[in-house]
Amino acid sequence: MxxxxxxxxxxxxxxxxxxxxxxxxxxxxxxxxxxxxxxxRLLGRVGDVADAGEGRFDVSISYPLEVVxxxxxxxxxxxxxNVSLMNGVRVVDVELPAAAxxxxxGPRLGIExxxxxxxxxxxxxxxxxxxxxxxxxxxxxxxxxxxxxxAGVDVIKDDHGLVDQSAAPFAERVQRVxxxxxxENARLGRRCAYFPNVTGPVDGLARRLEVARAADCxxxxxxxxxxxxxxxxxxxxxxxxxxIMAHPSHAQTAPGRREGIAPDVLLGVLYRVAGADAVVYVxxxxxxxxxxxxxxxxxxxxxxxxxxxxxxxxxxxxxxxAEDAGRWLERYGADTMLLIGGSxxxxxxxxxxxxxxxxxxxxxxxxxxxxxxxxxxx
Amino acid sequence: MxxxxxxxxxxxxxxxxxxxxxxxxxxxxxxxxxxxxxxxRLLGRVGDVADAGEGRFDVSISYPLEVVxxxxxxxxxxxxxNVSLMNGVRVVDVELPAAAxxxxxGPRLGIExxxxxxxxxxxxxxxxxxxxxxxxxxxxxxxxxxxxxxAGVDVIKDDHGLVDQSAAPFAERVQRVxxxxxxENARLGRRCAYFPNVTGPVDGLARRLEVARAADCxxxxxxxxxxxxxxxxxxxxxxxxxxIMAHPSHAQTAPGRREGIAPDVLLGVLYRVAGADAVVYVxxxxxxxxxxxxxxxxxxxxxxxxxxxxxxxxxxxxxxxAEDAGRWLERYGADTMLLIGGSxxxxxxxxxxxxxxxxxxxxxxxxxxxxxxxxxxx
Numbered sequence: 233m234x235x236x237x238x239x240x241x242x243x244x245x246x247x248x249x250x251x252x253x254x255x256x257x258x259x260x261x262x263x264x265x266x267x268x269x270x271x272x273r274l275l276g277r278v279g280d281v282a283d284a285g286e287g288r289f290d291v292s293i294s295y296p297l298e299v300v301x302x303x304x305x306x307x308x309x310x311x312x313x314n315v316s317l318m319n320g321v322r323v324v325d326v327e328l329p330a331a332a333x334x335x336x337x338g339p340r341l342g343i344e345x346x347x348x349x350x351x352x353x354x355x356x357x358x359x360x361x362x363x364x365x366x367x368x369x370x371x372x373x374x375x376x377x378x379x380x381x382x383a384g385v386d387v388i389k390d391d392h393g394l395v396d397q398s399a400a401p402f403a404e405r406v407q408r409v410x411x412x413x414x415x416e417n418a419r420l421g422r423r424c425a426y427f428p429n430v431t432g433p434v435d436g437l438a439r440r441l442e443v444a445r446a447a448d449c450x451x452x453x454x455x456x457x458x459x460x461x462x463x464x465x466x467x468x469x470x471x472x473x474x475x476i477m478a479h480p481s482h483a484q485t486a487p488g489r490r491e492g493i494a495p496d497v498l499l500g501v502l503y504r505v506a507g508a509d510a511v512v513y514v515x516x517x518x519x520x521x522x523x524x525x526x527x528x529x530x531x532x533x534x535x536x537x538x539x540x541x542x543x544x545x546x547x548x549x550x551x552x553x554a555e556d557a558g559r560w561l562e563r564y565g566a567d568t569m570l571l572i573g574g575s576x577x578x579x580x581x582x583x584x585x586x587x588x589x590x591x592x593x594x595x596x597x598x599x600x601x602x603x604x605x606x607x608x609x610x
Numbered sequence: 611m612x613x614x615x616x617x618x619x620x621x622x623x624x625x626x627x628x629x630x631x632x633x634x635x636x637x638x639x640x641x642x643x644x645x646x647x648x649x650x651r652l653l654g655r656v657g658d659v660a661d662a663g664e665g666r667f668d669v670s671i672s673y674p675l676e677v678v679x680x681x682x683x684x685x686x687x688x689x690x691x692n693v694s695l696m697n698g699v700r701v702v703d704v705e706l707p708a709a710a711x712x713x714x715x716g717p718r719l720g721i722e723x724x725x726x727x728x729x730x731x732x733x734x735x736x737x738x739x740x741x742x743x744x745x746x747x748x749x750x751x752x753x754x755x756x757x758x759x760x761a762g763v764d765v766i767k768d769d770h771g772l773v774d775q776s777a778a779p780f781a782e783r784v785q786r787v788x789x790x791x792x793x794e795n796a797r798l799g800r801r802c803a804y805f806p807n808v809t810g811p812v813d814g815l816a817r818r819l820e821v822a823r824a825a826d827c828x829x830x831x832x833x834x835x836x837x838x839x840x841x842x843x844x845x846x847x848x849x850x851x852x853x854i855m856a857h858p859s860h861a862q863t864a865p866g867r868r869e870g871i872a873p874d875v876l877l878g879v880l881y882r883v884a885g886a887d888a889v890v891y892v893x894x895x896x897x898x899x900x901x902x903x904x905x906x907x908x909x910x911x912x913x914x915x916x917x918x919x920x921x922x923x924x925x926x927x928x929x930x931x932a933e934d935a936g937r938w939l940e941r942y943g944a945d946t947m948l949l950i951g952g953s954x955x956x957x958x959x960x961x962x963x964x965x966x967x968x969x970x971x972x973x974x975x976x977x978x979x980x981x982x983x984x985x986x987x988x
Contacts, residue, residue, distance in 0.1 A: 256897065259743035260771055262956040270745040298775060299744055303811050305836040306773050313770070313859035314928075316835070317892050319866055319899070365637035366677055367648040392691070393638060395684050397676060433681050434812075435844040457694070458683040460838025466813040481691035484862055488697055489869060492862060514695050519634065521697070550692070578640040 233279075233327040234311045235292045239320035239490050243281060246289035250278040253321065254293050257310050274299055276310075290324065302335035304462045304506060312493055323493040326501055333539030337468040339509040341475050342542025343535070343567050346509050349450055349475060350386040351423035355598035357561050358545065359384075359590050360477075360510075362573035363409065364391030370400040374412035376577075381416040381424045383586035387510075388413060389453050390429035391573065392479040402432070403443050410447035427477050429453040434463060441472030451475025451509070457482035461506050468507020477547065478508035487526045495526055500533025503544070510545040510569055515560065518551025528564070535567055545569040554585050558592035566598045611657070611705040612689045613670045617698035617868050621659060624667035628656040631699065632671050635688050652677050654688075668702065680713035682840045682884060690871055701871040704879055711917030715846040717887040719853050720920025721913070721945050724887050727828055727853060728764040729801035733976035735939050736923065737762075737968050738855075738888075740951035741787065742769030748778040752790035754955075759794040759802045761964035765888075766791060767831050768807035769951065770857040780810070781821050788825035805855050807831040812841060819850035829853025829887070835860035839884050846885020855925065856886035865904045873904055878911025881922070888923040888947050893938070896929025906942070913945055923947040932963050936970035944976045 236253065240246050254276030259266060279292040300310045307328065315321045328336075341349060352358055361380050363373045377388050388409075396402040406428045413426040430440040430452045437459070444452050451473050456464040458481055468476055478499075485495045493502070495513065503511045511534055514520035516527050531546040548560060549571035557570055572589060579585040614631065618624050632654030637644060657670040678688045685706065693699050706714075719727060730736055739758050741751045755766050766787075774780040784806045791804040808818040808830045815837070822830050829851050834842040836859055846854055856877075863873045871880070873891065881889045889912055892898035894905050909924040926938060927949035935948055950967060957963040 252897070258771070259745070260769060261743045261952040265952065265955045266743045266746055270743065274743070274745045298777075299771070301773065301775065303773070305809055305811065305833075309771065309773075309809070309833070309836055309859050312862075313833075313836070314892075314898075316860050316862040317858060317864050317898055317900075317928075319864050365639045365644045365648065365652070367637070367652045368644055391638060393636070393677070393687065395679065395681070395687075397679065399676075431687070432683055433844070434683075434838065434840045435847070455683075455687070455691075458687055458691070458838070458840075460812065460836070460841055462812045462836075463838055463841070466811070469813070480695060481687050482694050484690075484694040484870060486695050486697050486869070491864070491867060492869075514692075519630070520692075520695055522695075550695075574639040574643065577643045 233292055233294045234323060235290055235325035237284060237322045237324045238289045238291060239287055240289060241287060243283060243289060246281050246291060247278070250281060250291040250293060253315050254278050256314050258295060258299050297329050297331060300329065302329070302332040304336065304465050307332060308461065316491070320490050322489065322491055323497055326497050328505065330539065333505065333541060336505045337465060337507045338505055338541030339507060339544050340468060341509045343545050345542065346475060346545055350425050352386055355566050357566050357593045357596050358386040358569040359593045360387035360389055360547065360569055360571045361385050361576060361586065362389050362391045362571065364394060364573065364577070366391070366393050366397055367399050370405040370408040373400055373405060374408045377409050377426065378412050378416045379583050380586060381413055381420065381422055383583055384422070384590040385424060385586060387425050387427060387477070387569065389427045389477060392429055392431060392453060392455055392481050394429050395432050402440060406443050406447045406449065410449055414448060425450050425475070427451040427453050427475065431455045431458055434459060437463070437467070441467065444473050449473050451477060453477045453479055455479045455481040456503060456506065457484065461502060464508065465506040475509045476507055477510040477512065478503045479512045480514070487522055495522070496529040496533050500530045504534055504538065505541065508544050510547050512547040512549050512571060514550030515548035515552050520550050531564055531568070543567070547571045549573070551575070554579065554589050557589040558595065561593055561596045565600050566596050611670055611672045612701060613668055613703035615662060615700045615702045616667045616669060617665055618667060619665060621661060621667060624659050624669060625656070628659060628669040628671060631693050632656050634692050636673060636677050675707050675709060678707065680707070680710040682714065682843050685710060686839065694869070698868050700867065700869055701875055704875050706883065708917065711883065711919060714883045715843060715885045716883055716919030717885060717922050718846060719887045721923050723920065724853060724923055728803050730764055733944050735944050735971045735974050736764040736947040737971045738765035738767055738925065738947055738949045739763050739954060739964065740767050740769045740949065742772060742951060742955070744769070744771050744775055745777050748783040748786040751778055751783060752786045755787050755804065756790050756794045757961050758964060759791055759798065759800055761961055762800070762968040763802060763964060765803050765805060765855070765947065767805045767855060767949070770807055770809060770831060770833055770859050772807050773810050780818060784821050784825045784827065788827055792826060803828045805829040805831050805853065809833045809836055812837060815841070819845065822851050827851050829855060831855045831857055833857045833859040834881060834884065835862065839880060842886065843884040853887045854885055855888040855890065856881045857890045858892070865900055873900070874907040874911050878908045882912055882916065883919065886922050888925050890925040890927050890949060892928030893926035893930050898928050909942055909946070921945070925949045927951070929953070932957065932967050935967040936973065939971055939974045943978050944974050
């Protein structure tokens with residue numbers, strides 16, 4: 233079942249548009265072609281049409297399993313394929329068939345598995361940081377990483393803009409940063425994880441995953457918007473490093489648009505079923521202007537029961553100020569991984585500032601699961 | 611160089627937004643982090659800011675080759691990565707670095723190569739048709755294909771919604787339709803090509819390409835929006851069937867939006883550099899409401915000189931009526947591949963109706979290259 237929000241001027245037009253979408257996304261031929269029995273069997277079925285006010289109508293369409301199947305590219309094709317070329321049609325909810333939820337990998341580790349990976353017992357939130365900017369050498373990035381291990385962060389990730397540039401080529405960076413993190417972990421008895429960014433040409437992905445695995449990296453950063461959602465699914469189904477942190481670069485979603493897949497559906501449902509253990513999104517009050525209600529709706533989606541799939545860590549990011557870490561964690565609860573990048577890197581006392589963020593995370597009551605205030609904006 | 615259209619309320623705000631984008635898409639850290647020299651070297655450079663009227667401003671940003679490199683995922687990441695999560699920022703032009711144009715495959719056949727493939731001499735337009743709907747058996751689809759060969763069409767493509775459903779599983783469909791087309795070609799001395807749809811799970815893609823190659827299919831249909839643009843690039847760089855027809859399902863682009871990559875840039879430039887020999891788009895006056903000026907702009911982009919890359923066939927589709935075939939080909943010119951699906955399949959006399967479309971294509975003066983009327987809408 234897919235729920236669409238339509239921008240049309242009457243309920244009659246909404247019903248007509250819904251019928252056109254149900255045809256476009258399935259048989260895609262005029263009435264009668266292929267025979268009445270075939271069309272009755274395979275056309276999408278329009279359900280409720282609800283007036284959402286301000287010239288918006290919500291319609292739900294159920295698609296036959298025979299058309300959709302259980303594979304991710306076709307699920308997306310049916311939910312938002314050709315209609316992604318129409319204006320005024322937005323996906324605001326998706327309920328996947330049980331067969332698809334069984335066939336898709338979902339997170340390999342999920343929230344509890346990631347906590348165990350970094351040795352964070354007692355259900356506390358995690359702290360992750362980004363090493364950057366592009367242009368720093370592998371040695372400089374490794375030095376940064378060592379400071380972050382000392383400060384007690386849980387996950388150090390490559391900035392998603394670090395790929396294979398000359399200052400810090402992929403293999404050299406992964407080896408140097410990976411080795412530096414392992415050494416400092418061993419020295420201090422820590423289990424900080426380093427997740428290199430494996431986004432890049434798809435035909436080199438297996439090799440990059442192997443480099444990460446060989447450097448004992450327990451997870452990777454990957455941008456499904458750039459590589460394809462099903463590429464993430466194939467990594468989650470494969471034999472590389474176990475954890476995936478999905479980054480939303482080129483995800484092409486934001487609150488308030490008339491088109492696209494709503495952020496909570498894309499990042500909160502599709503990224504999770506495709507295997508992300510942690511999903512980065514742009515937090516409220518940072519460099520992007522996503523309302524906090526949308527952020528909380530993503531949090532909810534990533535943590536909610538969904539077939540037998542594990543929950544994924546929501547990762548608010550995108551300009552979170554270090555001094556606000558405690559405030560955000562109090563709001564979002566213990567099942568959160570906070571990601572702070574630029575705000576820390578700009579501090580004179582990097583070690584001290586990072587330690588304060590870590591302390592804020594350790595201070596959160598593990599029983600506190602955050603609160604969703606009011607109805608989420610989509 | 612990327613040109614963005616920004617929806618802001620003043621030129622000062624446009625300049626500030628452009629500076630923020632130039633930072634977001636490159637170093638992604640506050641002023642000074644990494645050192646002044648690094649930032650001076652690697653920050654995007656804001657060029658002209660032009661008032662485009664109605665609260666819109668166009669800004670161009672040049673990104674250093676050291677950051678961008680020549681690989682497609684990073685090109686898209688820098689052009690429209692994190693900013694794809696902001697409202698009111700649209701990509702309206704992209705000029706790729708010469709090094710990227712050299713490194714990317716572009717079409718293997720292009721317009722002249724595809725004409726040669728199907729034996730269409732003298733520079734005439736091509737006619738393609740879709741076999742569908744989902745639910746028809748492989749035998750029924752093969753029977754349809756035979757009628758299309760008899761009518762003289764150049765390319766028979768799978769509907770993009772035909773994947774691996776039970777009525778016509780992928781391998782059985784490709785073998786039966788492929789064999790039927792070859793037999794009828796041999797009987798009539800024709801060179802009609804069958805392009806099966808290989809869109810599906812990425813870890814089965816190599817196998818599906820092999821099935822297509824084994825069935826002597828000279829090309830395939832592929833949806834970069836579903837699989838990832840770089841997956842298409844890897845297919846174009848590989849050893850499978852030679853021709854790629856790119857289908858825009860889930861391309862998430864349309865005229866008139868404030869976000870996204872404008873259709874002519876995505877379908878006319880990025881799909882071409884990523885290796886599409888033919889690019890399907892939704893034509894004006896069909897089931898979608900794209901202005902004809904946008905269609906002509908896509909045509910122009912696909913045919914225009916671009917480094918040493920071959921031109922690609924524009925493929926207007928999406929509800930083109932069979933009786934309008936001649937009219938569209940007169941307008942768009944000989945370097946066009948018309949795609950007609952549902953409109954033909956709904957006709958009582960399928961053979962006769964298809965023959966009339968083919969005759970319309972053969973009647974187009976090969977010297978006629980179409981005309982672009984006025985400034986293209988983006």
